[in-house]
Amino acid sequence: MLTSQRKTAILDTLSRDGQVLAKALAEEFGVSEDTVRRDLREMAAEGLLQRVHGGALPASPATADFAHRQSIESVAKRAVARAAAEMIVPGQVVIVDGGTTAVQLARCLPRDLRATVVTHSPSIAVELVGHPSVEVVVIGGRLYKHSIVTVGAAAIEALSHIRADLFFMGVTGVHASAGLSTGDLEEAYMKRALAAHAAETVVLASADKINAASQYRIGEITMASTIVVERNTPAALTDPIAAAGVTIVRA
Template structure:
């Protein structure tokens, strides 16, 4: 089998099964595991999959910068944001992550809601400037322009002084075994620190993020108590997450 045909077959198996194992592929194609690992490396460099120990998982398509992501799955993000906004109670201290879905969540907060929003996203802070009853706490640090959020030691230090009721986390990958992940190392550290300061973690995940993985692990998937997904997200994708005790909230 030609290399190009083998790579197409690998991607087809990945789409069908949700993961591929290098040993099984080598036996199926009658080639060495070294050959399969080379194929996986090349496919990963093209952004077509995420390599993991022993094989590969689907790569998250949510790796574009903030401006580009604003044009992706806009209807789904709005629906997820509306459902997530229903979880916020008056008087709570709420952490809103950076990201386009979180900006939509800020837009959905009712004008009568009295709460405190902590965020490391200038975009969310600006969105809430006109809200009459929301107190905004903006975490400082170095601006990571790709996602328009603050990162670094200053942000980590500030996060350590917060005690929140709920953290609405944005991710690029949600996988039952590979966990919650994102495409930048510093963002992963920030998200992990924020999760540690909240009594509850709610993950906002459009369908393309479920059962996919990015390079940097935030936490085990069970760090999330609830995952908000689109109504049409296939049950086959969410069932393994629900089996772990995570509440799946559909829009």
């Protein structure tokens, strides 16, 4: 079997099963595990998959910068944001992560909502200027320009006195076994810290993030109490997540 044929077969298996194991692929292709690992390294370098111990997972395609992602509007993304916004009860303290879906969430909040929003995203803060009854607490720190959020020790320290009811988390990867992940190490630390300061974490997940993984792990899938997905997300992708005890909300 040619290298190109092996790589096509690997992608087909990833699409079907959500993961591949190097040992099983070596047996299937009749080649050494070293050969399979080389294929996986090359495919990972091309952004086609995410390598993990013993094999690989589908790679998240959600890696473009904020400006590019914001230009890609979709009905499904707005539906996810709207469903998330409806979870907020007046009087609550909620943490809103950065990201384009989170910006849509802010836009979906009723103008007369009375609540406190804590965010490390300047974009979210600006969206809420026109909400007279929403108290906005902005977490400072080093600005990570790719996602337009603050990160680092100063941002994490600023969270020390905050206890929120809900945290709306943005991710680039949601996978039943690999958990929640993102494409930047400091962002992963920040998201983990934000989740630790909320009673419940709600993950906003467009279809391209389900059954995918990025380089930096935020935590187990059970870090999320709820994951909001697009209405037409296949049950085959969400059933393993639901089996772990996470509530799936279809928007």
